[in-house]
Amino acid sequence: MNDDPLLWLFRLRAKNRGLAVTVLSADEVEIVGASTGTPWTIWLDNLRRRAEQAPRDEWRELIDEFLDQLSDADSDSASDAGLDELRSQLRIRLYPVEREIPDGLVPVRRPVAPGIEECLVVDQPTTVLTLSADRVADWALGADALLDLGRANLQAGQPLEVVQREVMDGADIAVLAGDEDYTSAHLLWLDRYPVVGPHGALVAVPAEGVLYVHPLTDGTVYPAGGVLAGAALDKYDGAQKPIAAALYHWHDGVVDLAAELQVSGDEVSIVLSEAFQALMEHLAG
Secondary structure (H helix, E strand, C coil), X not given: CCCCHHHHHHHHHHHHCCCEEEEEECCEEEEECCCCCCEEEXXXXXXXXXXXXXXXXXXXXXXXXXXXXXXXXXXXXXXXXXXXXXXXXXEEEEEECCCCCCCCCCECEEEEECCEEEEEEEECCCCEEECXXXXXXXXXXXXXXXXXXXXHHHHCXXXXXXXXXXXXXXXXEEEEECCCCCHHHHHHHHHHCCCCECCEEEEECCECCEEEEEECCCCCHHHHHHHHHHHHHHXXXXXXXXXXXXXXXXXXXXXXXXXXXXXXXXXXXEEECHHHHHHHHHHHC
């Protein structure tokens, strides 16, 4: 990541303030606060979007403003900001289960689907902070209730934009896009959008920022599955915030694995789960 000038400058400015920075991915870092020693796992994507719209000679000012807000967050931690102070800022984000997590950090999390989990975060103007289980251990709500609150806060926000596309053999593919930090979480309440059929929906969650969906109504699931698989792999490869190279079956609020996507050279194999294979045969018949 030495070829990332924004990340390089961020680390330099943070070091000048006595902050310890560990880079986890292109836009995810762990920062240990200088005053309290409190570790924060944060995303830099908001900062990066602002930097992309500003001349490079203004980046240092943007980064310093960002670090000032982190300093305020660190001070809030020292004064034990609790549930009442942070309630309205709580959100959930979806992450791949297999990802790098800083030593000692145990997120507030629960499974969503095979390979995917939701984690509790604090939404701030310029960044997203991951809350640890230790941080909320004394709060009045338990982990499940906090995650439910994070979901409710997110649901109360702006809905995603739905773009409907027709592909080969009449199979409809919906592209859901919107908030670049939380789009994937809308998988959990997919039935709020006009993209679910009588048998649920086939969904790809390749990376943060987009959902690809096909309503399960009839035999068009076969061509739709191929299109979704290709779109998912294209988005997953090289994504800064990848989530899953797989297809999922959303039904009645439950998300099950529909198919694993296996790549060998230029060939892609769609390996269906037994349950989804049976459903596809039923729909095709």
